[in-house]
Amino acid sequence: MQEIRVVYNFKAGQEKVFAGLSDHVSFLSTSRIHCVMKRTGAPDPNGNGAVRVVRNGKLCFEEEISAFNAPHSYQYRIISLRGPFNLKLPLHHEFGHLELHRLDQETQLVWTSRFYFSVPLINRWIEKKLGHSISATFLFFLKRLEVRLADASGRA
Numbered sequence: 001m002q003e004i005r006v007v008y009n010f011k012a013g014q015e016k017v018f019a020g021l022s023d024h025v026s027f028l029s030t031s032r033i034h035c036v037m038k039r040t041g042a043p044d045p046n047g048n049g050a051v052r053v054v055r056n057g058k059l060c061f062e063e064e065i066s067a068f069n070a071p072h073s074y075q076y077r078i079i080s081l082r083g084p085f086n087l088k089l090p091l092h093h094e095f096g097h098l099e100l101h102r103l104d105q106e107t108q109l110v111w112t113s114r115f116y117f118s119v120p121l122i123n124r125w126i127e128k129k130l131g132h133s134i135s136a137t138f139l140f141f142l143k144r145l146e147v148r149l150a151d152a153s154g155r156a
Contacts, residue, residue: 001094002127004135006111008142012149014100014107018071020145021098021109024052027141032056041065047074056137058084063096073099078115090118111138 010017021027024046028035033056041050047068054061062080067073078093094114101108113134117123 001114001116002131004111004113004131004138006109006135006138006142008109008111008139009103010107010109010142010146010149011105012107012146012153014102015071016149016152017107017109017145018100020149021100022046022068022070022074024050027145028052028054033137038062041068044068044070051079060086066095071100073097092116092118109142 022044025035025037033054035052035054037045037050038053039049039051041047044050046065047070048065050065050068052063052065054063060080060082061078062082063076063078065074065076067075075095075097077095078091081089081091081093083089092115094116096113097111099110099112101110115127115130117126117130119126
């Protein structure tokens, strides 16, 4: 079992940070990574029940939002991971949880994700490699969001 935990402090208000994090398509899309909504949530389109598909090269994650408490937290679960040739990979995702807290003039995000691979002998190695890669990618998204929020507040 691999658990990833990333803590990041934003110099923006909690509502703005949550809005940026929960705008799945904008938050998770780059020139190489594409996110589309397969199903909208209710009552918020990005909320509970929403299903997003995130494609990065030959990897394709399908994730469902399982809890949505704006502007405090949301939880999701990877329901499918496919690799080359659309092969289903043996990932078992327990949860991903994003929680925001107000700290003085900042908003602290705590992101936790727990998963395991059911591949005998090399599962721990795969989990560790994937954990490092996912953490680095998520940190990239957070830094990019912080720049976007700063740019938006500078224009306001």
